[in-house]
Amino acid sequence: MRTLLRPILIVTVTALVVPMVAFATPPTTEAISFDETSVYATGADENPCSFELTYRNEGTYLVTTHLDSSGVAVRQFARGIEFLETYSANGKAISSRTPASVHFDAATNTLVGTGNQRHFIVPGVGIVYAQAGRFVIDLATGDVSSAGLDAPQSEDFCAALAP
Numbered sequence: 001m002r003t004l005l006r007p008i009l010i011v012t013v014t015a016l017v018v019p020m021v022a023f024a025t026p027p028t029t030e031a032i033s034f035d036e037t038s039v040y041a042t043g044a045d046e047n048p049c050s051f052e053l054t055y056r057n058e059g060t061y062l063v064t065t066h067l068d069s070s071g072v073a074v075r076q077f078a079r080g081i082e083f084l085e086t087y088s089a090n091g092k093a094i095s096s097r098t099p100a101s102v103h104f105d106a107a108t109n110t111l112v113g114t115g116n117q118r119h120f121i122v123p124g125v126g127i128v129y130a131q132a133g134r135f136v137i138d139l140a141t142g143d144v145s146s147a148g149l150d151a152p153q154s155e156d157f158c159a160a161l162a163p
């Protein structure tokens with residue numbers, strides 16, 4: 001779940017920096033490109049494997065911002081388009097398209113994500129890592145709650161990338 005939270009938080013903060021106007025305007029939509037690569041050492045929380053993992057998350061968020069009559073952002077909706085998550089190690093890689101969408105509510109200071117967040121499938125094995133459903137992040141406390149499919153990275157996930 002942590003790998004999903006970071007890009008969502010970055011996009012939300014970036015989108016909130018949109019210049020505000022003194023009068024109500026129609027919602028605005030902007031495209032925010034995202035391309036981040038992280039290397040997870042053996043033993044790191046994000047790495048269940050006995051070898052180093054490289055994680056790349058790339059794609060574009062379409063962020064729609066709704067303003068109140070004072071020009072203050074009251075709500076945002078972000079959806080990923082052509083988003084690709086890839087884990088690689090030992091010359092091997094597995095990938096998943098990630099079409100999840102996220103709603104930011106300024107009144108409650110929460111992010112609510114819904115949809116298929118990731119589905120890593122290995123031929124002949126099946127799903128080795130997947131998350132889908134609904135998650136809520138309280139931005140004031142960092143608390144996360146979720147409901148739905150949660151198939152964590154497992155031995156099969158690591159076997160797919162093992163030497």
